[in-house]
Structure formats: structure tokens, C-alpha cells
Amino acid sequence: MASIIDIKDECSLHVRDFSFTYKGASAPSLKKVTMPIAKHSVTALIGPSGCGKTTLLRSFNRMHDLYPGNKYEGEIEFEGRNILDPKEDLIHLRTKIGMIFQKPTAFPMSIFDNVAYGMRLQGIKNKTELEGRVEKALQDAAIWKEVKDRLKHDANGLSGGQQQRLCIARAIAVEPEVLLFDEPTSALDPISTQGIERLVIELKERVSIIIVTHNMQQAARVSDYTGFMYLGDLIELGHTEELFVTPKEKLTQEYITGKFG
Amino acid sequence: MTATQKRIIINRIALGFSTLSAIIALAFLFWILGVLVMKGIHSISWNIFVFEGSPPGYEESGLKHALVGQLILVGLATLIGVPLGIMAGTYLSEYGKNSKLAHTIRDISDIMMSAPSIVIGAFVYAIVVMPMGHFSAWAGAIALAIIMIPIILRTTDDMLQLVPGTLREAAFALGAPKYKVIMNVVYRGAKAGILTGVLLGIARVGGETAPLLFTSFNDNFFTTDLNEAMPSLTVTMFNYAISPYDDWQQLGWAAAFILSMFILGLNIVGRLILLAGKRK
Amino acid sequence: MIDKIFLNMTRTSALLILFIVAWIFVVLFNHSTEAMQTFGFDFITKDEWAPNLEKFGAYAAIFGSVASTFLAMLLAIPVAIGVAIFLSEIAHDRIKGFFGVSVELLAAIPSVIYGMWGLFFFVPILRDIFGGMGIGLLAAGIVLAIMILPFMAAVTRDAMNTTPDILKESAYALGGTQWDVIKDVIIPYAKAGIIGSLILALGRAIGETMAVTFVMGNVHHTPSSIMDPTTSIPVTLANEFTEADSSLYFSSLFGLALTLLIMSFVVIAVAKFYFLRKGRKEQ
Numbered sequence: 001m002a003s004i005i006d007i008k009d010e011c012s013l014h015v016r017d018f019s020f021t022y023k024g025a026s027a028p029s030l031k032k033v034t035m036p037i038a039k040h041s042v043t044a045l046i047g048p049s050g051c052g053k054t055t056l057l058r059s060f061n062r063m064h065d066l067y068p069g070n071k072y073e074g075e076i077e078f079e080g081r082n083i084l085d086p087k088e089d090l091i092h093l094r095t096k097i098g099m100i101f102q103k104p105t106a107f108p109m110s111i112f113d114n115v116a117y118g119m120r121l122q123g124i125k126n127k128t129e130l131e132g133r134v135e136k137a138l139q140d141a142a143i144w145k146e147v148k149d150r151l152k153h154d155a156n157g158l159s160g161g162q163q164q165r166l167c168i169a170r171a172i173a174v175e176p177e178v179l180l181f182d183e184p185t186s187a188l189d190p191i192s193t194q195g196i197e198r199l200v201i202e203l204k205e206r207v208s209i210i211i212v213t214h215n216m217q218q219a220a221r222v223s224d225y226t227g228f229m230y231l232g233d234l235i236e237l238g239h240t241e242e243l244f245v246t247p248k249e250k251l252t253q254e255y256i257t258g259k260f261g
Numbered sequence: 262m263t264a265t266q267k268r269i270i271i272n273r274i275a276l277g278f279s280t281l282s283a284i285i286a287l288a289f290l291f292w293i294l295g296v297l298v299m300k301g302i303h304s305i306s307w308n309i310f311v312f313e314g315s316p317p318g319y320e321e322s323g324l325k326h327a328l329v330g331q332l333i334l335v336g337l338a339t340l341i342g343v344p345l346g347i348m349a350g351t352y353l354s355e356y357g358k359n360s361k362l363a364h365t366i367r368d369i370s371d372i373m374m375s376a377p378s379i380v381i382g383a384f385v386y387a388i389v390v391m392p393m394g395h396f397s398a399w400a401g402a403i404a405l406a407i408i409m410i411p412i413i414l415r416t417t418d419d420m421l422q423l424v425p426g427t428l429r430e431a432a433f434a435l436g437a438p439k440y441k442v443i444m445n446v447v448y449r450g451a452k453a454g455i456l457t458g459v460l461l462g463i464a465r466v467g468g469e470t471a472p473l474l475f476t477s478f479n480d481n482f483f484t485t486d487l488n489e490a491m492p493s494l495t496v497t498m499f500n501y502a503i504s505p506y507d508d509w510q511q512l513g514w515a516a517a518f519i520l521s522m523f524i525l526g527l528n529i530v531g532r533l534i535l536l537a538g539k540r541k
Numbered sequence: 542m543i544d545k546i547f548l549n550m551t552r553t554s555a556l557l558i559l560f561i562v563a564w565i566f567v568v569l570f571n572h573s574t575e576a577m578q579t580f581g582f583d584f585i586t587k588d589e590w591a592p593n594l595e596k597f598g599a600y601a602a603i604f605g606s607v608a609s610t611f612l613a614m615l616l617a618i619p620v621a622i623g624v625a626i627f628l629s630e631i632a633h634d635r636i637k638g639f640f641g642v643s644v645e646l647l648a649a650i651p652s653v654i655y656g657m658w659g660l661f662f663f664v665p666i667l668r669d670i671f672g673g674m675g676i677g678l679l680a681a682g683i684v685l686a687i688m689i690l691p692f693m694a695a696v697t698r699d700a701m702n703t704t705p706d707i708l709k710e711s712a713y714a715l716g717g718t719q720w721d722v723i724k725d726v727i728i729p730y731a732k733a734g735i736i737g738s739l740i741l742a743l744g745r746a747i748g749e750t751m752a753v754t755f756v757m758g759n760v761h762h763t764p765s766s767i768m769d770p771t772t773s774i775p776v777t778l779a780n781e782f783t784e785a786d787s788s789l790y791f792s793s794l795f796g797l798a799l800t801l802l803i804m805s806f807v808v809i810a811v812a813k814f815y816f817l818r819k820g821r822k823e824q
């Protein structure tokens with residue numbers, strides 16, 4: 001019954017029959033989701049509150065593993081292997097698949113150290129290399145001009161929008177293949193939101209992006225593909241223009257026309 | 262070895278040390294608890310509740326005097342400290358709120374909460390024992406009450422602030438005067454929290470020895486005269502423990518056991534009340 | 542009418558606490574003037590404490606208080622931080638609950654019991670290992686460390702727990718290990734709270750009487766090694782207050798009490814106002 005388009009282009013991730021159950025929950029929060037994620041494009045996940053968007057997103061970098069007792073079933077294929085395998089190297093996986101959160105999460109350290117953090121974890125110590133890559137990441141995150149004179153300052157002195165871009169810089173500095181965004185603008189003002197949206201579109205040249213959003217206009221503005229989820233099911237996945245204009249499923253249509261949600 | 266492998270090894274070592282320190286800490290603490298329980302159960306008998314203190318070597322010696330004295334001292338301290346603490350906390354939460362005076366009182370009271378209790382004993386010695394010319398239960402109870410007030414004040418203040426403002430407004434809208442709103446609405450809403458605070462306050466002063474050493478002092482015999490020196494479990498325990506007599510030391514452990522169970526019990530009940538209140 | 546009475550009653554009770562604190566300082570000060578006038582600064586710099594000669598120098602007691610507290614801190618801080626990390630980051634839910642509650646309950650056990658355990662069970666071990674009496678600065682430091690550990694671990698854990706989950710998750714999302722997250726995110730984030738908690742524990746330790754009275758020795762003598770018996774301010778007060786037989790002796794004891802009160806007030810005020818101010822609400 002679900003209507004999932006076949007993506008002709010290369011895919012970076014393949015979700016197959018994926019179910020997820022939280023610890024102690026009686027029913028799974030995701031039920032046999034199957035979904036391709038196209039490479040170098042933006043895939044938006046929409047759907048009413050509690051439908052499982054965040055749960056799906058946090059499965060891609062195995063964030064759920066921080067809290068024991070959750071159960072994964074099925075398969076998520078990435079770089080030719082099933083990353084749900086218990087033997088998967090999570091440290092490596094998370095450097096390949098980065099994440100941006102609902103609220104800015106600047107670490108309690110300087111702006112420079114924030115951006116350098118992931119690279120330092122990987123053992124890069126060379127000062128010139130670090131400086132070069134920090135500058136590049138900040139430029140790519142469109143925040144270099146604002147912070148270049150105060151790299152040594154505490155990152156918590158930045159505004160919310162700046163902090164969120166700093167977090168993006170921090171995530172792209174380690175050159176991941178995929179970036180996950182969970183409602184990255186829900187805590188930001190309209191101007192900062194615009195900046196982040198522009199950034200998302202620019203970044204897809206280099207990474208594949210999955211973005212969860214409550215805002216259908218945002219999904220329409222930034223994404224190439226959109227998935228509509230409902231009660232743990234992926235109801236429909238299609239090209240963004242088609243899904244919003246001519247949805248194939250009745251539920252999708254009801255949702256995008258504001259009948260519920 | 263790559264940087265990441267190194268990090269993983271460091272991670273293991275660091276977490277191992279942390280777990281190890283937790284195990285060491287727990288081992289020591291359970292050692293103490295174990296000693297307390299073993300010694301306590303070994304020394305406890307019916308005699309303890311029936312007989313008073315007696316010179317070393319007597320069969321018929323017990324802790325009745327200290328048990329009753331302890332109850333009197335803590336009871337008296339509760340009667341003095343709880344109303345004062347609750348009223349002071351009420352002022353802070355309902356009248357003082359964010360005024361400078363209220364914050365000063367909160368800060369000073371917080372510091373008092375951690376002040377050395379033996380100093381409170383010295384203070385009460387100067388203001389009560391010296392004028393009276395002798396030790397007394399009153400002096401001991403006053404010292405304990407002074408220690409208790411900041412604890413009750415703090416929890417009352419915190420718990421009353423948790424009562425939603427809309428509840429107060431609803432009562433005011435019915436035309437109730439402020440004291441009635443506080444008595445009938447605010448106190449009722451914070452009942453569980455205040456009760457927990459009182460129990461924890463009692464538990465805290467119940468274990469105090471230092472402030473009693475030179476206020477209520479000690480006595481090896483049963484007394485209910487508040488104007489006389491009065492035995493307590495804690496001071497009795499201290500005196501018996503440092504005595505060279507085996508049977509007195511045994512009684513000291515029995516006192517330690519009874520007192521600890523009482524204090525742990527109060528703590529557990531206090532927590533349960535708070536939990537039950539939260540669930541509602 | 543009743544409203545006014547109620548307001549006045551509660552306000553008086555609240556003001557009473559300020560009054561009591563001021564009163565304590567005044568009373569201790571007044572009673573110690575005789576000693577201060579007699580000895581001046583010698584009171585805190587000389588360590589000859591000879592009641593029969595009417596000579597009272599508090600240096601040994603002050604030194605003993607500071608040294609035993611310092612030793613206790615040295616031993617307790619690393620363990621308490623380890624326990625706090627274990628409780629907030631490593632232990633699984635069930636162990637966390639059981640262990641966390643045990644630690645809090647142990648913090649409630651009367652300190653006199655730690656002292657009794659120290660005297661009967663720990664001092665003999667020290668005696669076997671190091672010879673001598675076993676009683677002294679080291680015994681006091683260790684017993685004090687064990688007594689303060691549960692409180693210290695519990696408040697340090699509470700400070701660490703204020704770190705938002707989302708901040709920790711961000712560090713994991715960059716490929717951090719648990720230890721990376723602890724040292725780079727949690728400890729820097731909760732630094733003020735952690736330091737404040739440790740100092741608060743220090744404030745408690747310095748005024749502690751019963752845990753150390755049994756095991757310190759009560760000898761007015763500045764120790765030359767950590768195995769030497771010595772004394773501290775609370776230990777001196779506990780042992781000698783009821784024995785003082787002259788007004789100068791009493792006055793000197795009140796001087797000790799005042800010194801202790803000032804020391805602990807300063808320490809606790811630093812912890813509260815400098816480090817814990819921000820975290821007040823969450824506490």
C-alpha cells in the first residue's frame with residue numbers, strides 16, 4: 001500500500017524492512033520501513049508529531065545505542081554493509097554520518113576548538129592542517145566572516161543561528177558522507193532559518209542530506225525527495241514536487257492539505 | 262596504532278578506573294554498614310529496652326535512658342524547629358519571594374546548613390548552659406532546633422514555590438484572605454514535600470552528637486526532667502565506645518544500630534512520600 | 542487583621558535566622574575576647590597548649606583541622622569523581638538506581654558511626670601496617686575521607702547530571718567515546734557545579750567532629766609525620782569543653798570555635814556564591 005518511488009540515481013543509504021522498538025515499548029515505533037536515500041540530494045521526512053521521524057533519523061548513526069535495550073530489525077545498507085550489524089564500528093560510522101540537532105549544541109570551549117573537535121578525535125594534530133580545515137569548514141557553513149576575529153572566544157557567546165551554523169561547520173569538518181538534520185531550525189528566527197536552508201541546499205553537492213521538519217514549506221523549499229510518515233509507517237516517498245502537487249496516497253494528501261497533523 | 266584505536270583503549274582504562282573507584286567506595290561503605298549490622302544484631306537484646314545504664318559488669322544494663330532521652334531531645338527540637346522553619350519558609354516563598362531580604366535570608370540559611378554543629382553547641386553552652394549554671398535537656402533541644410531550622414526552611418521554601426500560582430489566584434478570586442489561601446490551598450498542595458522536609462530534618466538532627474556534648478551532656482540514668490542533663494543515644498554511644506569495658510562497647514554498638522535504623526527509616530519514608538506525591 | 546498577624550509571625554521567623562547567625566558570631570566573639578587580649582596573634586601562631594600553665598596556642602589544632610581536611614580531600618576527590626562518573630554515565634539504569642540510593646542513604650548515617658568503625662576496625666589495621674598507635678593524622682584523614690565520600694559523590698553526580706543529553710549526543714555523533722564525552726563535554730560543562738560541590742564537601746569535612754574525635758589522638762602537638770597523633774579544632778572542643786576550669790581556658794575554647802566558624806563560613810560561602818550561584822535553581 002505504501003508508495004515508494006524507485007530512485008534511478010545512485011543511493012547512499014538503503015533502508016529495508018526496518019523496524020525499531022524502544023526499550024520497554026509494547027509496539028514498534030517504526031514498522032518495516034523500506035526507503036532509498038539518494039546520493040547528493042536532500043531527502044525530507046515529514047509527518048505528524050510522534051510518527052517516528054526522529055526515531056528513523058537517529059537509526060542512521062545508531063544514536064539509539066546510547067540507551068541500552070532498544071531493538072533494531074531489518075537492514076540499513078551503507079557503503080555495502082548493513083550498519084545495523086551489532087559488530088558495526090560506531091565510531092567510524094558516526095564520522096561518516098554526521099548529525100545536527102534541534103537546538104544548537106556548542107560545546108563549552110572556544111569556537112576554533114568546537115570546529116576542530118571531530119578532527120582532533122581522529123588524531124589530526126598538525127596546527128596548519130587544523131587551521132586550514134577549520135577555516136574551510138567555517139566558510140562552507142557561511143559563518144567564517146562573523147567569527148574569524150574571535151576564534152578563541154567561547155562558542156556560547158554566539159547567537160542561536162550562529163551556533164547552529166557552527167554546529168554544521170563542526171559536522172562537515174570531518175568530511176562525512178551523510179548529514180542528518182533533526183528540525184534544525186525549530187529554535188531559530190526566520191532570518192537564521194533562511195541561512196540554514198540555503199546552506200542545506202549548498203551542502204548537497206558534497207553530502208547526502210536527510211532532514212526532518214515539521215514545516216512543509218521548508219521541505220518543499222530544500223528537498224529533492226520527500227517521505228511522508230504516519231504512525232511508524234513510511235506512507236509515501238516521492239520527488240518533492242510530485243508529492244506535494246500530486247500525492248499518490250490519500251493519507252499524504254490529507255496531511256499536506258492540513259486535514260490533520 | 263591509529264588515533265581512534267588509542268582513544269578506545271584510553272576509554273576502556275578510564276571507565277575501568279571509574280568503575281573500580283565505585284567498587285572500592287562501595288566496599289568500604291558496605292564494610293562499615295556490615296560492621297554496624299553484625300555488631301548491632303549481636304548486641305541487641307530485650308534488656309536494652311528495659312534497663313537503664315549501669316556500671317560496667319552488670320547483667321542488667323540497657324539503653325532505656327538513652328532511648329527515651331533521645332526521643333525527648335529530638336521531639337523537643339522538632340517542636341521548636343519545625344514551626345519556626347515552616348513559618349520562615351512560608352515568608353520567603355509567599356511574601357519575600359525575590360526581594361533582596363528574602364535572598365539574603367536564603368543564602369545565610371544555606372550557609373548555616375553546613376556550619377559545624379559543634380560550634381552551635383558552644384553557642385548554646387554560652388547562652389543557655391552558662392546562665393542556668395548546669396546542663397539541661399532544653400539546651401540540647403535548642404542546639405538541635407538551631408540546626409534543624411535551615412533545613413526545614415529550605416525545603417518549605419522550595420516546596421511552596423512548586424505550588425502553581427494559578428491555584429493561589431483561584432483562591433484569591435473567591436475572596437479568601439492571604440493567610441487562608443496559604444493555610445488551605447498552598448500548604449495542602451505542598452503537604453507531601455513539607456512532610457518529607459520535616460522527616461529529613463529530624464533524621465539529620467537525630468544523628469547529631471557534637472552539639473549535645475556540652476548542652477544536654479549525658480547521664481547514665483533515666484530522667485524526664487528537662488532542666489537536668491539528659492542522656493541521648495549519640496552521646497551515650499560516644500562515651501561507651503571510648504570506654505575500656507567490653508559490655509559498654511557492646512551497648513555502644515547496639516545504640517549505633519538502633520539509631521542508624523531509625524535514621525535510615527526516616528530517610529526512606531521521606532523519599533517514598535515524595536515519590537508518591539510526584540506520581541499523583 | 543489575622544492576615545497581619547500571620548505575616549508578622551512568618552516574617553519574624555524568617556528574620557530570626559539572620560538574628561541567630563549574628564548572635565552566634567557576637568557570642569563567640571565576646572567569649573573569646575579574653576583569650577585574644579591575652580595572647581593576641583600568638584593564639585593562632587603558637588602551638589603550646591598547656592592548660593595548667595594557662596598557655597593557649599591554637600596552632601596545632603588549626604593545623605590539624607587543615608591537614609586532616611586536606612588529606613581527606615586528597616583521598617576522597619578522585620574516588621568521588623570516579624563514583625560520580627560511574628553513577629551518571631556508566632552504570633545501567635537498575636544499578637544506577639540501587640547504587641545511587643545507597644550512596645545517598647550512606648550520606649545520612651550519623652558521622653559518629655564512621656568514627657566508631659575507624660577506632661575499632663580501621664586503626665588496628667593501620668597499627669599493623671605502620672606500627673605505632675595507629676591513631677593520628679592519617680587515620681583521621683582516611684576516616685574523614687570515607688565519611689565525606691557519599692555526600693561528595695552524590696552532589697558531584699548531581700552537578701554532572703545537569704549536562705543536557707543533546708550536548709553529550711552531539712559529541713557521540715562526532716565519533717567520541719564515552720570518555721571523550723566525559724572529559725570534553727560533561728566535565729567542562731559542569732565544572733563550576735563540580736568544583737562547588739567539592740568545596741561544599743570540604744566545608745562539611747572541616748567542621749566534622751565525631752568522625753575524627755576517636756581516631757586523632759587529641760594531642761596538642763604539630764605533627765611531624767602523618768602517623769603522629771594530633772588534634773583539630775572540633776576534636777579539642779569535643780574533648781575539653783566540659784573540662785575547662787578557668788575563664789581563660791574557656792575563652793580560648795570559644796576562640797577556637799570562632800576560628801572554626803569563620804573558616805567554614807568562608808569555605809561554604811565561596812562554594813555557594815562563586816561556583817553554585819548559577820545552578821541554584823536546579824539544585
Ligand SMILES: Nc1ncnc2c1ncn2[C@@H]1O[C@H](COP(=O)(O)OP(=O)(O)OP(=O)(O)O)[C@@H](O)[C@H]1O
Nearest residue numbers: 022023025029048049050051052053054055056214
Ligand atoms: N525514548 C523513547 N522511549 C520510548 N518511546 C519513545 C521514545 N522516543 C520516542 N518514542 C515513541 O516513538 C514514537 C516516535 O517518536 P519520534 O520522536 O520518532 O517522533 P517524531 O516523528 O520525531 O515526532 P516529533 O515531530 O514530535 O518530533 C512516538 O510514539 C514516541 O512516543
Ligand SMILES: [Mg+2]
Nearest residue numbers: 053054055212
Ligand atoms: Mg522528532
